[in-house]
Amino acid sequence: MSKVIAIDGPAGAGKSTISRLLARKLAYRYLDTGAMYRAITYLALEEGIDIHDTEEIVKLSKKIEMQITPPDENHISHIIINGRDVTDSLRTKEVDLNVSTVAKNKAIRELMTEMQRNIASSGNIIMDGRDIGTRVLPDADYKFFITASLEERARRRWKELREKGLEVSLAEIEKEIAERDREDSTRELAPLVKAEDAILIDTSNLSIQEVLDKLISYIKDEGNV
Numbered sequence: 001m002s003k004v005i006a007i008d009g010p011a012g013a014g015k016s017t018i019s020r021l022l023a024r025k026l027a028y029r030y031l032d033t034g035a036m037y038r039a040i041t042y043l044a045l046e047e048g049i050d051i052h053d054t055e056e057i058v059k060l061s062k063k064i065e066m067q068i069t070p071p072d073e074n075h076i077s078h079i080i081i082n083g084r085d086v087t088d089s090l091r092t093k094e095v096d097l098n099v100s101t102v103a104k105n106k107a108i109r110e111l112m113t114e115m116q117r118n119i120a121s122s123g124n125i126i127m128d129g130r131d132i133g134t135r136v137l138p139d140a141d142y143k144f145f146i147t148a149s150l151e152e153r154a155r156r157r158w159k160e161l162r163e164k165g166l167e168v169s170l171a172e173i174e175k176e177i178a179e180r181d182r183e184d185s186t187r188e189l190a191p192l193v194k195a196e197d198a199i200l201i202d203t204s205n206l207s208i209q210e211v212l213d214k215l216i217s218y219i220k221d222e223g224n225v
């Protein structure tokens with residue numbers, strides 16, 4: 001049976017890691033909606049557009065041609081923007097610092113939400129983001145809200161960056177994540193908030209495998225695994 005799984009939560013909670021593993025386990029598609037907002041931010045920065053200039057961002061949104069590829073061998077959909085696959089260029093510090101401002105833009109959100117709903121309409125998909133369970137797919141079959149303490153989320157992101165060879169201070173990462181969470185949670189449109197019917201999972205003291213097992217146990221309860 002065709003199922004839709006929504007996974008929301010703050011920065012660094014482990015949504016994308018868990019979503020990838022779950023997609024592999026269930027053989028579902030996985031769409032990282034944050035990557036869509038990141039792709040627009042990346043293009044805006046590349047074109048030298050003032051991120052705070054709403055009119056310019058709307059103009060940009062009208063000229064963007066975004067395509068989401070069918071899932072690759074790891075079930076991941078790539079983001080093609082104006083003919084270019086930017087998927088692997090989106091997790092930079094510059095994008096991190098500017099994406100929440102772009103994500104506040106009404107025209108951009110409307111465009112992204114419509115695309116996301118279209119992609120989800122054929123089912124068997126895991127979508128992660130901030131507003132999937134609340135706005136994009138309020139009728140999703142399963143909704144999870146994955147979180148962890150700020151300290152733990154910062155530590156995980158710091159470790160990830162260090163493994164990539166980047167020298168960053170833990171305190172700086174913690175400050176940036178806290179700021180992005182604040183912006184995402186307090187914005188007017190589709191703020192980051194747990195859907196009332198979402199299952200809350202605090203991963204502060206859980207391993208990746210334990211989180212995955214927890215999600216699967218909820219899905220299994222209904223005989224879907």
Ligand code: CDP
Nearest residue numbers: 011012033034035037099100103129130131
């Ligand atoms: O991986 P991480 O949690 O750090 O971020 P992400 O999922 O790539 O999302 C980047 C940013 O995009 C978020 O901080 C939000 O500002 C925005 N976003 C959003 O507004 N709505 C979504 N459904 C997904 C992301």
